[in-house]
Amino acid sequence: MKDNPKSKSHESAINHVSGKAIYTDDQRLPSGMLYLWPVLSSYAKAKILKIDTANLNHIPGFVTLLTADDIPGINNTGTIKHDEVLLPHDEVNYWGQPVVWVVAETEIAAQKAAEMIKIDYEVLTPILTIQDAILNNSVHGDTNIMRRGNLTTALQKSDFILTGNIEIQGQDHFYLETQVAWVIPNLEDGYQVYSSTQHPSETQAIISEVLGIPRNQIVVTCLRMGGGFGGKETQANPIAAIAALAAKKTGCPARVRLKRDQDMITTGKRHPFLAQYQVGFNSDGQLLALDIDLYSDGGWSVDLSFPIMQRAMFHIDNCYYIPNLEVRGQVVKTNKVSNTAFRGFGGPQGMAIIEQIIDKIARKLSLPPETIRERNFYHGEGETNTTHYGQEIVDNRIVRVWEEVKQKSNFESRKLEIEQFNQNHDYQKRGLAMTPVKFGISFTKTEYNQAGALILIYQDGSIQLNHGGTEMGQGLQTKMLQVASQALGVNIKRFRIMPTSTDKVPNTSATAASSGSDLNGQAVKNACEILKQRLAEVAAKVLNLDEPQDLIFEEDWIYCQSYPRYKIAFDEVVKQAYNQRVSLSATGYYRTPNIDYDPKLGKGRPFYYYAYGAAVSEVEIDGFTGTFKLRQVDIVQDVGESLNPLIDIGQIEGGFVQGMGWLTMEELVWDEQGRLKTFAPSTYKIPTIKEIPKNFNVHLLKRAAQDGVIYGSKAVGEPPFMLAISVREGIRDAIAAFGNRDFILLASPATPEAILNAIEQVQLKLVNSSEP
Ligand code: MTE
Ligand code: HPA
Ligand code: MOS
Numbered sequence: 001m002k003d004n005p006k007s008k009s010h011e012s013a014i015n016h017v018s019g020k021a022i023y024t025d026d027q028r029l030p031s032g033m034l035y036l037w038p039v040l041s042s043y044a045k046a047k048i049l050k051i052d053t054a055n056l057n058h059i060p061g062f063v064t065l066l067t068a069d070d071i072p073g074i075n076n077t078g079t080i081k082h083d084e085v086l087l088p089h090d091e092v093n094y095w096g097q098p099v100v101w102v103v104a105e106t107e108i109a110a111q112k113a114a115e116m117i118k119i120d121y122e123v124l125t126p127i128l129t130i131q132d133a134i135l136n137n138s139v140h141g142d143t144n145i146m147r148r149g150n151l152t153t154a155l156q157k158s159d160f161i162l163t164g165n166i167e168i169q170g171q172d173h174f175y176l177e178t179q180v181a182w183v184i185p186n187l188e189d190g191y192q193v194y195s196s197t198q199h200p201s202e203t204q205a206i207i208s209e210v211l212g213i214p215r216n217q218i219v220v221t222c223l224r225m226g227g228g229f230g231g232k233e234t235q236a237n238p239i240a241a242i243a244a245l246a247a248k249k250t251g252c253p254a255r256v257r258l259k260r261d262q263d264m265i266t267t268g269k270r271h272p273f274l275a276q277y278q279v280g281f282n283s284d285g286q287l288l289a290l291d292i293d294l295y296s297d298g299g300w301s302v303d304l305s306f307p308i309m310q311r312a313m314f315h316i317d318n319c320y321y322i323p324n325l326e327v328r329g330q331v332v333k334t335n336k337v338s339n340t341a342f343r344g345f346g347g348p349q350g351m352a353i354i355e356q357i358i359d360k361i362a363r364k365l366s367l368p369p370e371t372i373r374e375r376n377f378y379h380g381e382g383e384t385n386t387t388h389y390g391q392e393i394v395d396n397r398i399v400r401v402w403e404e405v406k407q408k409s410n411f412e413s414r415k416l417e418i419e420q421f422n423q424n425h426d427y428q429k430r431g432l433a434m435t436p437v438k439f440g441i442s443f444t445k446t447e448y449n450q451a452g453a454l455i456l457i458y459q460d461g462s463i464q465l466n467h468g469g470t471e472m473g474q475g476l477q478t479k480m481l482q483v484a485s486q487a488l489g490v491n492i493k494r495f496r497i498m499p500t501s502t503d504k505v506p507n508t509s510a511t512a513a514s515s516g517s518d519l520n521g522q523a524v525k526n527a528c529e530i531l532k533q534r535l536a537e538v539a540a541k542v543l544n545l546d547e548p549q550d551l552i553f554e555e556d557w558i559y560c561q562s563y564p565r566y567k568i569a570f571d572e573v574v575k576q577a578y579n580q581r582v583s584l585s586a587t588g589y590y591r592t593p594n595i596d597y598d599p600k601l602g603k604g605r606p607f608y609y610y611a612y613g614a615a616v617s618e619v620e621i622d623g624f625t626g627t628f629k630l631r632q633v634d635i636v637q638d639v640g641e642s643l644n645p646l647i648d649i650g651q652i653e654g655g656f657v658q659g660m661g662w663l664t665m666e667e668l669v670w671d672e673q674g675r676l677k678t679f680a681p682s683t684y685k686i687p688t689i690k691e692i693p694k695n696f697n698v699h700l701l702k703r704a705a706q707d708g709v710i711y712g713s714k715a716v717g718e719p720p721f722m723l724a725i726s727v728r729e730g731i732r733d734a735i736a737a738f739g740n741r742d743f744i745l746l747a748s749p750a751t752p753e754a755i756l757n758a759i760e761q762v763q764l765k766l767v768n769s770s771e772p
Helices: 013-018 107-116 130-135 151-157 200-211 236-250 260-266 305-314 347-365 369-375 398-408 411-424 476-488 516-542 570-579 645-664 719-736 752-763
Strands: 034-040 046-052 062-066 098-104 118-123 139-148 160-168 180-186 190-195 218-222 254-257 273-281 287-299 324-333 428-441 450-457 463-467 495-497 551-554 557-560 567-569 585-591 596-598 603-605 609-622 628-637 695-700
Touching: 034 107, 034 236, 034 260, 046 098, 062 107, 062 236, 098 107, 098 236, 130 273, 130 287, 130 324, 139 305, 151 273, 151 287, 151 324, 160 347, 180 236, 190 200, 190 236, 200 218, 200 236, 236 254, 273 347, 287 305, 287 347, 305 324, 305 347, 347 369, 347 428, 347 645, 347 719, 369 428, 398 411, 398 428, 398 609, 398 628, 398 695, 411 428, 411 609, 428 719, 450 516, 463 476, 463 516, 476 495, 476 516, 516 551, 516 557, 516 570, 516 585, 557 570, 567 570, 609 719, 628 645, 628 719, 645 695, 645 719, 719 752
Parallel strands: 034 254, 190 218, 287 324, 463 495, 628 695
Antiparallel strands: 034 098, 046 118, 062 098, 139 324, 160 273, 180 190, 180 254, 273 287, 428 609, 450 463, 450 585, 551 557, 557 567, 596 603, 609 628
């Protein structure tokens, strides 16, 4: 892999590790910068009776306060639904909600003033769990339904029916760089915003609404993020809006940067899910019917909860053909943070649920779970290869990745070894599990599937590259440089990648849904092709050729295919182009073809294609402590013809480890008053280098170029996250070895406590097996 010329290091790798890479908050700040500090709500649900701000003027450096009354435009930062106040007027809806922001000359002064503000509340009873919300009919929006086939008859015909409830918990993004933004008021009522945002155009739109000025007055720029993971798709907006509001009110530059605890307390997380299902199947394990209700905890406002629920519903089948299926999705409303996008966008919840159901079927029938998985894969043509929402899976690669990982991991022989180990050890047990992933690529909001680029060539032959995507560590800029260099046939060193900015490319989509390279890559290529065509005409004249179409652009030279000796340097063509008054800048544009979805019918072709992968995880658990060790992981991931294998493998490793954190160690705990107890790394355990498996083998599927995607590559950002379901199922397999029950109840995340409880359950050897 290392000798693959496409395996370029991340374009900022050296600057990342040497500390030279500039993040939003590292920029040289203008003089007169003001700082903000929030006053957070003390209750999860309460009426605001009085805000006492007396004596603040005595604090040196205190400047002003921001309350709901200061908002000149619309007091809302909700994008899908206008239900998210930037600053509350009369009630608070979650513990930690910012009620007032203090503006001061220093951060310390702002903090001091904030501590002096007293707010009187009338405390109300909050709704804190999905179950509580269901009982109180506290919901966001209507139930979404997708269905096919005939459930009633299919259930009647099934040899077996199982029912159950599954709860999957949330996850904090824990990006290394917390939410941050700063704003300079400039010119006449213009605002330059620097924001750590995945979606600069939406940040611009929200600021425009909050300030009540048109979008062209606002420029939002994102240099790079220290991680986003979905947590900066919408949740960066209120932070930037508050900084902009302070800049507007004071006429001074203003800055918000959240401390780690403030970030964890105030920002939305991955949605917890509750599933209630009934599944019908045959004695050979063939799935016949699935009737399932999904509930997600949206928190106090809608944010992106609807498309996230929808993606969970799109992925409730994972890789399995379920002929009769009805899935109902309901987002519930609680007095918690507003949950948001997180790597996989609902897909992980949907898939973790169906994989647990599959495991339960397997144990019921005393068959290996991987056998049930294989027997139910989408296959063939037509109906058996078509999802419940009506999309046919052209180019189905499930079996390919599955067989390859099975063989590469020596699955069968290791299974026997593990059985032996388990027979010889009473208190340590090992488990092995293999799980597949099929993940739909495209924004499910069809209009988001477009992108733009802007390329500027200067007279000296140096080039600025702009596009609508943002860099959050995933290597998008590296890939875009590679695409541009390949498309224009020039050395990569000619390019300077510019910070993402709304004054370069307008109306951009979030960098999300793993489609950053797919969309922006095509737009960049398009801009290069436009420039190439113009330059080819200039070059053809110089070379005395009639046909500019024949010209090849390669390694900084332009030459004629049939007479390679007729060549001209790229720099020279650029100079000539300027002299001949030929434009040296171009915008590129792309929209994904051939996708559509009708939400009313619950049918269509929402995804341009699917990304596939499969993983085998081997774990060992300790019966005394409930801890587990991940002994070995083998992955085969389909990334098409990789744009950059080095970066893709990094994405696969990182995604997998983050998924493992979600399912096995990251536990969010709220108390009975809705106060988050786990708002620091001391109480919220994320994976570290110690938890990374010693044997971690990642393979990219070979000969896998995908038609119609940028240079045959496939999206890689989110799909590997869900491969971590194999760790959870591996742990379940190890727990099973402690007893002989026909189902294994394992809470999520599979913390030592959850594992010990599960071991206790299997050792009870109860015959009556009804899952609560
Ligand atoms: N990798 C790093 N290092 N940091 C991130 O924040 N975000 C993930 C993934 N990989 C993320 C990451 C998420 S949620 C998505 S949607 C994709 O990257 C977005 O980038 P892409 O579309 O360019 O792959
Ligand atoms: N993924 C991520 N973000 C999104 C999506 C999606 O499918 N749709 C809207 N925002
Ligand atoms: Mo990723 S959750 O689509 O930002």
